[in-house]
Amino acid sequence: MATPLSADKLLKALRDEGLHVVEHRSWRTNNRNHKGPWGPVHGVMIHHTVTSGTQPSVDLCYDGHSALPGPLCHGVIAKDGSVHLVGNGRANHAGLGDDDVLRAVIAEAGTLPPDNEANTDGNRHFYGFECVNLGDGKDPWPAAQLLAIERAAAAVCRAHRWTQRSVIGHLEWQPGKIDPRGFTMGSMRSRIGKRLDSPAEGPVDPPPRPAYEPFPGAAFFRAGRSSPIVTAMGRRLVAEGCGRYAVGPGPAWSEADRSSYAAWQRKLGYTGSAADGVPGRGSWDRLKVPNV
Ligand SMILES: [Zn+2]
Numbered sequence: 001m002a003t004p005l006s007a008d009k010l011l012k013a014l015r016d017e018g019l020h021v022v023e024h025r026s027w028r029t030n031n032r033n034h035k036g037p038w039g040p041v042h043g044v045m046i047h048h049t050v051t052s053g054t055q056p057s058v059d060l061c062y063d064g065h066s067a068l069p070g071p072l073c074h075g076v077i078a079k080d081g082s083v084h085l086v087g088n089g090r091a092n093h094a095g096l097g098d099d100d101v102l103r104a105v106i107a108e109a110g111t112l113p114p115d116n117e118a119n120t121d122g123n124r125h126f127y128g129f130e131c132v133n134l135g136d137g138k139d140p141w142p143a144a145q146l147l148a149i150e151r152a153a154a155a156v157c158r159a160h161r162w163t164q165r166s167v168i169g170h171l172e173w174q175p176g177k178i179d180p181r182g183f184t185m186g187s188m189r190s191r192i193g194k195r196l197d198s199p200a201e202g203p204v205d206p207p208p209r210p211a212y213e214p215f216p217g218a219a220f221f222r223a224g225r226s227s228p229i230v231t232a233m234g235r236r237l238v239a240e241g242c243g244r245y246a247v248g249p250g251p252a253w254s255e256a257d258r259s260s261y262a263a264w265q266r267k268l269g270y271t272g273s274a275a276d277g278v279p280g281r282g283s284w285d286r287l288k289v290p291n292v
Contacts, residue, residue, distance in 0.1 A: 002160045004041045005159055017152070018200070019155065030088065031088055042102065046169050046170070047093060047170045052132065071092070073130040076132065077129050077131040079142050093123065094128060096121065099117065116175055135182075167189055213292060222253060224253070230250070230252065234248060234249020237257075264287060
């Protein structure tokens with residue numbers, strides 16, 4: 001039993017497990033919490049999509065369809081091993097399953113009872129990963145995708161201090177389901193268990209770069225300073241109609257930079273010493289200097 005991970009914690013857990021993670025649209029607020037409870041969480045459920053192509057599969061799992069509104073899972077695992085986050089909260093993936101199975105998952109029992117009842121709300125208790133595969137028994141499961149399934153399930157288990165016995169397939173939960181088809185959940189659980197014996201491998205994705213240059217501090221802007229940030233700032237000042245350059249802009253902080261920046265401050269409504277041409281955080285953030 002556990003409280004569901006926050007969006008930030010889920011994202012960090014997946015990245016720390018060495019996965020390439022893509023945040024799809026407003027996944028952080030995409031859920032079915034208005035239709036029922038989310039949590040306590042007890043495990044991870046693996047599915048196949050019965051679709052092909054990463055983008056159509058991700059779009060479908062985010063939006064759902066008229067008979068089954070999205071999100072249809074929390075993350076979509078593509079054939080290239082990338083994980084696309086589409087939901088955070090209650091998602092339409094598990095449906096009604098067997099209470100005996102839920103008890104076995106909670107106890108992390110070694111064997112699962114047959115799933116011969118549909119009497120328990122699984123969407124409340126399971127994280128769901130939809131894996132892109134036609135589910136026809138012929139569509140291949142690339143090694144990169146199987147590795148990503150192993151990593152994603154391990155990431156959630158590690159975050160909750162669960163073992164691999166908290167990971168089940170949809171076919172082990174709900175009568176009549178066959179997914180995932182093409183590998184056994186027993187083999188996948190054994191891979192997850194081995195992975196959990198060692199620490200997480202750490203992130204492979206570089207931390208996302210901010211779109212704009214962060215404010216470098218007022219002391220940055222002094223005579224003798226030479227930096228591509230000064231050039232980028234000057235170009236933005238020119239674009240805003242505030243350029244007071246005879247030549248340039250260039251990397252060396254100059255009187256022309258100062259008077260150009262003062263024009264920008266006046267344009268924003270600053271007056272007096274607040275429009276002295278020395279950048280401050282508020283005016284800098286509004287200038288949106290591109291990352292250099
Ligand atoms: Zn399924």
